[in-house]
Amino acid sequence: MTLALAQPFPYQGSKRRLAPRILDRFPLAVERLVEPFCGSAAISIAAVAAGRTDRVWLNDSFAPLAALWRRILGDSGALSEEYRVLWTAQSRDPDRHFATVRAAFNRDGDPAKLLFLLARCVKGAVRFNGRGEFNQAPDRRRAGTRPDRMGRNLERVAALLAGRAVVTALDYAAVLAGVGPRDLVYLDPPYQGTSVDRDPRYHQQLDRPRLVEELARLRARGVPVLVSFDGRHGERAYGPDLPRRLGLARLALSAGRSSQATLLGRAAETVESLYVSPELLRGGRRRG
Numbered sequence: 001m002t003l004a005l006a007q008p009f010p011y012q013g014s015k016r017r018l019a020p021r022i023l024d025r026f027p028l029a030v031e032r033l034v035e036p037f038c039g040s041a042a043i044s045i046a047a048v049a050a051g052r053t054d055r056v057w058l059n060d061s062f063a064p065l066a067a068l069w070r071r072i073l074g075d076s077g078a079l080s081e082e083y084r085v086l087w088t089a090q091s092r093d094p095d096r097h098f099a100t101v102r103a104a105f106n107r108d109g110d111p112a113k114l115l116f117l118l119a120r121c122v123k124g125a126v127r128f129n130g131r132g133e134f135n136q137a138p139d140r141r142r143a144g145t146r147p148d149r150m151g152r153n154l155e156r157v158a159a160l161l162a163g164r165a166v167v168t169a170l171d172y173a174a175v176l177a178g179v180g181p182r183d184l185v186y187l188d189p190p191y192q193g194t195s196v197d198r199d200p201r202y203h204q205q206l207d208r209p210r211l212v213e214e215l216a217r218l219r220a221r222g223v224p225v226l227v228s229f230d231g232r233h234g235e236r237a238y239g240p241d242l243p244r245r246l247g248l249a250r251l252a253l254s255a256g257r258s259s260q261a262t263l264l265g266r267a268a269e270t271v272e273s274l275y276v277s278p279e280l281l282r283g284g285r286r287r288g
């Protein structure tokens, strides 16, 4: 089942499709949901929409993305208008317009330009070059979300999260230092298999030993945690499991067939790991 939820912007790695299965592991009521690697915040949106929490902390260390979230929550009408202007201006020479907006974004980090780039680039995938500049190419088969639809999506997400969300642009470790046992932390770090190659998908690569140490500290403080980790595709695992000493149970969530495999005529199913702290396994399952 896919939740009929507005997606604020296309974002590769969005957990929108998996959200119902991840929410199944939530306690019935969550005092505050914390997403240190929020991206497009699919889990926070689903959790608030399902009435499971009314406080979320959205964090992403990609500062323009956090700035985009602040504008969605504080100023979605004006943001929609800026998007409309950027989107409409592409009609004559879409490739050139995309390149111009991308160059301007790399100078000023403006959130409206990021919104346009996410809507127009290949697979909604944020890619950076060695100088830390956004370098993803435009998708030549699509024009990107039409302004009216974008406006409606932003408005819905803003209405849902209004007064309920705090946004920061910190490193995830700084967020984890500020949580406690009454919070629920959902971590969706960049994938190992895609973040260590030469064309890093996200602006920062995953330092696995550091993540493991941060998780160990969190566990020692009794903070309930869910971690999406190790995308698997068919038989191929992208990286080693999280160590057993963390005491997290690994659940395999099916994310359906990958579109790439379907194109190639293979039937590989994408399975994603969700690591769950024991207190959520015991009393945490959604009842009914």
Ligand SMILES: C[S@@+](CC[C@H](N)C(=O)[O-])C[C@H]1O[C@@H](n2cnc3c(N)ncnc32)[C@H](O)[C@@H]1O
Pocket: 011, 012, 013, 014, 015, 016, 036, 037, 038, 039, 040, 041, 042, 043, 059, 060, 061, 062, 170, 171, 172, 173, 188, 189, 190, 191, 202, 203, 204, 205
């Ligand atoms: C897999 S994506 C999260 C996708 C998200 N769950 C969604 O539904 O859209 C990982 C995110 O972590 C962010 N990130 C990478 N390194 C980070 C760090 N050290 N601290 C905080 N965020 C980081 C990236 O910018 C990216 O948006």
